[in-house]
Amino acid sequence: MTTEYFRWTEYAWKNPDKDWQKADTLVAGIDVGSVSSQAVVLADDEIYCYSNARTGSNSPDSAKNALGMALKDTDIKQENLQFVVGTGYGRVNIPMSNKAITEIACHARGANYMGGPTIRTILDMGGQDLKGIHCDERGKVTQFLMNDKCAAGTGRGMEVMAELLQVPIVDVGQMSLDVEEEPPPVSSTCVIFAKSEAIGLLRKGWTKNMVLAAYCSAMAHRVVGLLERIGIEKDFTITGGISKNIGVTSRILKELKVDSVPLKPDPQIAGALGASVFARDLLLKSRK
Amino acid sequence: MFNRLLRRLVILPGYIANYGYTDGSGDYYIIVDTDKCDGCGKCVEACPQDILEIITDDYDDLVVTVKEEHSKNLKYVCAPCKPVSGPVELKCQIACPSGAITHSW
Numbered sequence: 001m002t003t004e005y006f007r008w009t010e011y012a013w014k015n016p017d018k019d020w021q022k023a024d025t026l027v028a029g030i031d032v033g034s035v036s037s038q039a040v041v042l043a044d045d046e047i048y049c050y051s052n053a054r055t056g057s058n059s060p061d062s063a064k065n066a067l068g069m070a071l072k073d074t075d076i077k078q079e080n081l082q083f084v085v086g087t088g089y090g091r092v093n094i095p096m097s098n099k100a101i102t103e104i105a106c107h108a109r110g111a112n113y114m115g116g117p118t119i120r121t122i123l124d125m126g127g128q129d130l131k132g133i134h135c136d137e138r139g140k141v142t143q144f145l146m147n148d149k150c151a152a153g154t155g156r157g158m159e160v161m162a163e164l165l166q167v168p169i170v171d172v173g174q175m176s177l178d179v180e181e182e183p184p185p186v187s188s189t190c191v192i193f194a195k196s197e198a199i200g201l202l203r204k205g206w207t208k209n210m211v212l213a214a215y216c217s218a219m220a221h222r223v224v225g226l227l228e229r230i231g232i233e234k235d236f237t238i239t240g241g242i243s244k245n246i247g248v249t250s251r252i253l254k255e256l257k258v259d260s261v262p263l264k265p266d267p268q269i270a271g272a273l274g275a276s277v278f279a280r281d282l283l284l285k286s287r288k
Numbered sequence: 289m290f291n292r293l294l295r296r297l298v299i300l301p302g303y304i305a306n307y308g309y310t311d312g313s314g315d316y317y318i319i320v321d322t323d324k325c326d327g328c329g330k331c332v333e334a335c336p337q338d339i340l341e342i343i344t345d346d347y348d349d350l351v352v353t354v355k356e357e358h359s360k361n362l363k364y365v366c367a368p369c370k371p372v373s374g375p376v377e378l379k380c381q382i383a384c385p386s387g388a389i390t391h392s393w
Contacts, residue, residue: 101346102345102346104346105346105347134303136301140301140303140347141303141346142301142303142304143303143304143305143306144303144304144305144306145306145317146306146307146359147309147310225310226310229306229310229315229317230306
């Protein structure tokens with residue numbers, strides 16, 4: 001079998017110090033995105049376990065797969081979950097969810113949970129779109145902007161480029177920073193154009209690192225244009241898969257001249273985490 | 289209704305929603321200030337292309353949105369209302385009693 005360079009490893013994590021049976025509330029959030037799906041289980045207000053998996057062609061199966069992965073090393077059964085909120089592209093099509101909430105509200109809530117109440121601007125760099133979100137100190141959205149026209153500047157675009165250059169996707173960021181001189185960016189409006197430009201540059205004798213640098217800076221440039229529309233308020237943070245690509249994030253921060261707040265434990269689960277926080281709120285509200 | 293009352297007391301502020309995209313030829317956004325929008329639906333009736341709808345948002349408020357399938361082709365679907373030159377108010381803007389709708393072109 002040929003290597004699939006775009007493929008990243010799926011993973012799950014479990015909190016070893018927490019006993020879910022002692023928890024008063026046990027809820028889950030599931031984020032079925034265009035490229036990846038995440039599930040987060042919240043015991044009281046702490047993360048108990050989470051997973052990050054690839055989305056398949058079928059959103060109910062992807063949701064089941066993500067939740068199954070998160071619960072795999074635990075003894076929680078699906079019936080033990082008291083409330084489930086679904087979010088992301090496939091949110092209307094998640095069989096076990098009790099409610100669907102848009103990913104905009106969920107990302108704001110999740111970033112607020114991980115980054116603290118000082119977070120005001122969130123950039124969500126997803127698999128297929130970009131979102132700029134402003135929120136208040138409780139994680140409530142105050143303004144949002146969605147660029148859902150095209151895959152340029154998104155995770156899927158980066159996967160296309162990794163495949164073209166035969167570079168494992170996790171190494172893209174570091175490699176793009178390993179250049180002597182920053183090359184001019186490639187076209188930033190379209191992945192297909194960018195790809196054909198990149199092929200041209202390779203044939204001209206550019207190194208892989210140079211092409212990656214050109215693509216990363218094109219992506220950063222596109223994102224900065226989008227963010228300037230809604231403006232940047234501190235503190236700033238980045239969620240979604242591309243937030244793990246240092247080549248893109250460092251260029252964005254350089255162009256915006258701001259710092260970003262690192263999100264612990266994982267910036268990619270912000271949507272699912274936000275959904276689980278919503279689930280807990282809804283459960284507590286329904287008990288009253 | 290209760291939410292609306294609360295909002296007037298600035299306990300529950302709304303948000304500004306930007307629907308649309310930027311492409312090589314410009315910015316195409318319909319912008320809704322949900323603080324001002326009460327979901328009356330007059331803009332939905334006024335829109336000649338039927339691209340708007342009233343939904344209950346994540347914070348249980350009635351607000352207007354651009355239908356999902358149309359937020360990707362505003363350039364074309366809004367073209368009949370797009371002025372050839374100079375600023376002109378759109379039909380949805382004129383219909384809105386509280387001035388909640390604006391646009392980017």
